[in-house]
Amino acid sequence: MLDTVRVPPTIHAVLASRIDRLSPEVKGVLQTAAVIGKDVEFDLLLAVADLPEPLLRQALDRLQTAEVVYETSSYPEREYTFKHALTHEVAYGSLLHDRRRSLHARILTTLEQRYAGRLTEQVERLSHHARRAELWDRAATYFREAARKAMRRGAYRGAVACLEQALAAVEHQPQTHALLQQTVDLRFLLRHSLTVFGDVTRIHDQLRAAEAILRELDDPRRLAKLSTYMTQYFWSVSEHDKAIEVGEQAIAQAGGLGDAALWLEARLYVGSAHFSRGDYGSANRILTENADALAEVDSREARLLASISNCYLAMSLGFLGRFVEASARSDNALRIAERTEHPFQLVWASFGIATLAFLKGQMMDVAIPVLERGMRLCETTEMQDLALLVAAFLGYAYARARRIADGLRLLDWFVVHAGAQVRVMHYSHVGFIAAEGYVLAGRPEAAIQVARKSLEVAREHQERGFEAFAHHVLGEIAAKREPLEAETTANDYREAMSCAAKLGMRPLVAHCHLGLGKLSRRTDRQEQAQEHLTTAATMYREMDMQFWLEQAETEMRELA
Template sequence: MVALICPRCRTRNQEGRRFCGRCGARLARLCPACRFANGAEDRFCGGCGAALAPDAAPAAEAAPARYTPAHLARKILDSRAALEGERKQVTVLFADLKSSMELLAERDPEEARAVLDPVLERMMDAVHRYEGTVNQVLGDGIMALFGAPVAHEDHALRACYAALAMQESVRRYAEEVRRARGVPVRIRVGLHSGEVVVRSIGNDLHMDYTAVGQTTHLAARMEQAAEPGTIRLTADTLTLVEGRVEVKHLGPVAVKGLAEPVETFVLVGVGPMRSRLQAAAARGLSRFVGRERELATLAAALEAAARGRGCGIALVGDPGVGKSRIVHEFVSREAARGWLVLEGAAVAHGRGTPYFPIVDLLRGYFGLRPGDGRERVREVVTRRVLGLDPALVTSLTPVLALLDAAGEESGWHDLDPGQRRQQTLLAIQRLAVRESRAQPLLVILQDLQWADSETLAVLDGMLDGLPSVRALMLLTWRPEHRPPWTPRPYLTEVHVEPLGPGSAGALLHALLGEDASLAALTRLLVERTQGNPFFIEESVRTLAEMGVLEGSPGAYRLARPLPEVHVPPTVHAVLASRIDRLGPEDKWLLQCAAVIGVDVPLSLLTAIAGAPEDEVRQSLERLRAAGFLDEARLFPTTEYAFRHALIHDVAYQSLLHERRRTLHAAIAAAIADRHAGSLDEHVERLAHHALRGELWDDALRYLRRAGLKAAAHSAHREAAARFEAALACARHLPESAELLGQVADLRLELRNALFIVGELPRMFEHLAAAETLADRLGDRARLGRVTAALTNSLWAVGEARRALDAGRRTLTLAEALGDEALAAVGHQYLGQAHHALGQYEPAIDHLRRAVGALEGEVSRLRLGMAGPPAVFSRTWLVWCLAERGEFDEAQRRVAETLEIAAASEQLYSAAQAHFAAGMLAMFQGQLADAVAAFEQSRSLCEAGNLRLTLSMTEVALGHAYALMGWSAEALAVLERATARCDAEHFRYPQCLGQIWTAEVLAGAGRTEEARRLAAEARDRARAMEARGLEARATRMLADVQAAAGDDTAAGGSYAEAIAVAGGLGMRPFAARCRLDLGRLHARSGRRQAAREALTAALEAFRALGMKHWVERAERALAATAD
């Protein structure tokens, strides 16, 4: 079947189509003789009349094997087994001859072909020079990929260089054509970087791939938008090469098929920066931390070399670990002053160029510029070499030959390769030795993992002569690419390790700043980057570009909730290239390990790898030596771990979804088989792999068990996530009564978790769904649990009246079922609802019934609720008893709830129990005890992310602080807790928090703010029919009125609060209102009324045993004496 290539978007279409299946453009068939664009159904060419045979049809491009150089073909075929079925980060290049159809239609076919073919050849030569792959020849242009199938970490840079090279080559050729034929020839090029899926690679090198998103589409659009003679690229490509190429910003451009415009740039030329470090330096280098050991080693070597004992230091470390930065900092220091520093570096795309790093070093030594011609080079080199020592005249020709400036008369090219190599080596050695006599020499050659064999031979010879000269050779390479040199005592390898947590944290603080919102992000980045400075810097840069961080470098703040940190494209390119260079067996094992997780048990890896254990161990040893994995544990079982979380991510992402799914399913089966007797210990891992393996039934079961386990350990947000994932699995399963029951239970369990973490609005959708399912199943027991949970949920959002209705339904169902546990839960929640309404007597009755049913062993059971009802029923009973002044029973109940909570070993229960203790102490006036209990409860809430209990606890804690006289602390806690209650829709403590905040504001003289807040609180209390809160808000308004000097209104409000409190049986609160009223009368000169109110308050306080308030009342009463 012949493929038709769309002239607009370059999509391959099957023969027989008239229009492109991707963009809708009319398809053309290019004549093989003259390249004229014919209609899809034409049988003869409209340009030359030639027959258009189906097998010679238009854009059926020649197989890539015909135009791919042999060395590249071998690389592709050697690696195809490891590349097929993978996701790859690539840069796509499209190039075509502008207006070629018009050019070719007006010319004789042979003449047209003679013009066009050299253009295509130059395009392909440029691509192949930088080890790109020409995947399609499109008649008048090409499509090429960089990064697949031959992997390169600098795929974007190679694509840019290839684009520049082909423009320059075609530009020179165009001048010849213009002079000879009068024909204008100009090409346009488009570049974009993104992801493709490599599906298969044929023996003819044709690669079947699928673009992810708009990868190829955008590259084609860039080409079509480019002006003739220019190169256009997207921001995604520029991000990978920034600082290393020169561009002109064009701004956003609308692209068909995309909702948002695309930022585009014109590629102008090669930039001044040749390395990542130089590009980073142009932006501003980050803080240099944690390399004291390496610098000390270099300083000692420099001192020895200065005394004539030349030596070498090799910095060996993973990419991004900071080798080049160490070199930069060392050279910049005072100790290197007075040394002649010669620097060169190998580059990935220069590996096929002999002596590339040496030439780089020599050009720097002689001060040569990129545009210098041969004559200029000969002049500069001759003057410098002979000026150093005329005896070096024999070294001139080899040095000039390296710089491509040796004349024909030198006879250099008449020598055989061995002679040229020997003379080159001697010339470099003599030049270095002579220069070192004039001044000490610091020779720096970096990235030798990319050095060619000729360069390594030169360096080997230079190392031989080191001990007798004043020179230090400073080399860098990656650990997996050790040069083939004989070890020498004066060449020391220094292994550069990632930064430790302290240094990594210091670097992040310098990059991010000290804003409190960054604490969690800093910890996450330290963990994920494992101290690799390049990974750290690029991660921060990417987060800033994504808008997750706002501000400026060193002064950022978190703008959005902490996201999942993805691998930055620059880091991805480095790591993907390293992984692709592994042998097929090692790469497959690494990918299998990545599917298992960051931590990799050997037994599990062997089970899924499909290879004998001894072969797996050998492969693991190679991966360990190459820096991908570490041996994390030997006992009781062998376990490996990824050295970097980012390596894990890149290896995992390279696999197609189907391969991942199959491996996850196999891992789940292996875990279940090996740990059949202890599944709960491994249930989280089982749930993870079953879910990603799409084993929906198993995943639902494991996720639910994992959620219950998380809830039992007070990890409620994690529990909620597990339950939600389990619900998603249920949607993939066929409906059955059993499944519907499981889903109903899952929704109830999810409701419990959401309640605890304060996501109240989301609870109701799950309760409604659970109720529907229970009705469908006719399951009254489940329906009872739903109505009980609904009672509690309605109470929380301030709908206590509706909560009473739901609670009564619960009791009716419990009675019909004879379910005492359900009845106990119903009584507890009805007690909460009555408490919220200020109906303390019926609340106490319900709560005593619940407590009576929850004695002994049953007191420790959760009964389907978020925690043991025995704790919560006693907590609310304590509060109700305290409101009525029944402190003796309340004290017994506090002791009971603390004991039950301790036995439950659950943070939620313990936090509730300490809250109850604090409320009783505060009502009694034992303020130090109250503060201690509330602070303990707060700590437990923070440890377990118990947001609702935390909000309620902090409201009470703030009031206790205020009663202690700590106004500033009280206000800060109350405002924070009240705002949180508002965000959570937790209405009862929100209203109470407003009342107590108003009290602090009034005491601080902020009367108007206090009045507004107290009035708002009273309105809210009345809307909720919360009579107890209404009494408190009314008393607060009285305080504000008194502070404003309106004694009449204040007296009326105090009287109203006393009346409401008395009707509700709130004896301690009524006594406090009488104390305030007495003080008001005393201040107004109404001494008798004051004494009556204060006497009544004092008698009540004494009767209730409230010593703190007895003392206050006695002092106030004494002040009214004659």
């Protein structure tokens, strides 16, 4: 922005002296052009410069001769640009404040007239000129619309900047009831953009600021929204019991208002919290009802909620070994996300597909292409929070595909950045997968550190399913140590199997039987090995887990 540029004093003085030597008409044209911006349309300049067209053309010719501006286009519209950014800055700064503000207001009005009916095309320029003109109501409106436009194309950092400017504009206005409602809506929208980055501290700040305003307003609908968004916040920081408690309040509030969209959104977050706690029965019931209800609503917002509902439902069903249903839901999530072309939803859909591929052992042929697209989307839209999740999965997938260097690069990046930047809940979602990747890549010490942290986080937040996965990977790590500590290894497998069996996590139970079968074979307990391997093979066959079935059958042949 212009007011952040720092021009060296000597250069500033030289440029200011050159501008002062221009004739009043030419100097006025230069200053007006500077207020328009670095790139200047001739028709816009003519509309605001207070000069007849012949005199304006003469002034521009002189400025070109002086190498201050140059013509960049003559068709379909004549356009000029400043040759140097510093000249533009000094010319802009040579105007008195009131004159600058007046010119910005005239430019704003002219742009509104020229682009009537399609203001969205120019909303970034409109917001800039409205702010500089100190027309705060229009500035707030245009910055909000600029934020929405940025969000549609996945430019969330730009959206955050625009919403902060909109909030600043609101503060300059009388705090009427309607304006306070607008302020709450802006904070809700800002919270939505911050969600992409996992910036839970700032999300919490926005929600608490909105709550303080709503205490003074009689506004049940916005209070219901606040409860819904607080539900998502508590789930995001792994306070799942609190998320379910507040979420049930939000569901009741939205139901009382007859707001079906908000009711479904609150249920999504409650269902997701049940999933994170390991209550897959409750998660499946809520998310199935949600996904089916949303399928009947044809709106962009409904499709976004439907994609995530299907994604979490797919993972929950997958953890139970119900892969036919899970795959259908995962395919739905991806199809809906591709229809919306929303980067955030596309990445989440890839996360769901990768979870099922991880469980079934299909990482190479199924998950890698989807995850690679997800990583590219994260990089282009600066969604680092999600990038960390994708990196853990993709690092594991590369390691399983024997692309060890690629896998380690992503796994190391995940470990370095996860502690400081990823939400705690997300660590438990993928920490055990990163640990599995390190096992495959031959880095047992890194694997055990990540697995122990994953176990610690899961226990702290009572995420029982992820606790079971962490115990299993600790067993896998211990099984590869030399000398083998058979009892320690067996205990980790048994802890994982006990927890998984209580939660109905059949794929993980089968994995534990496979691990115990291998361990028993190594320690010459042939009968136990046969029993565990047979159980694992039977379960894999029933769930159509072909990759793992082949592993179990190979072990059984070697045992025989």
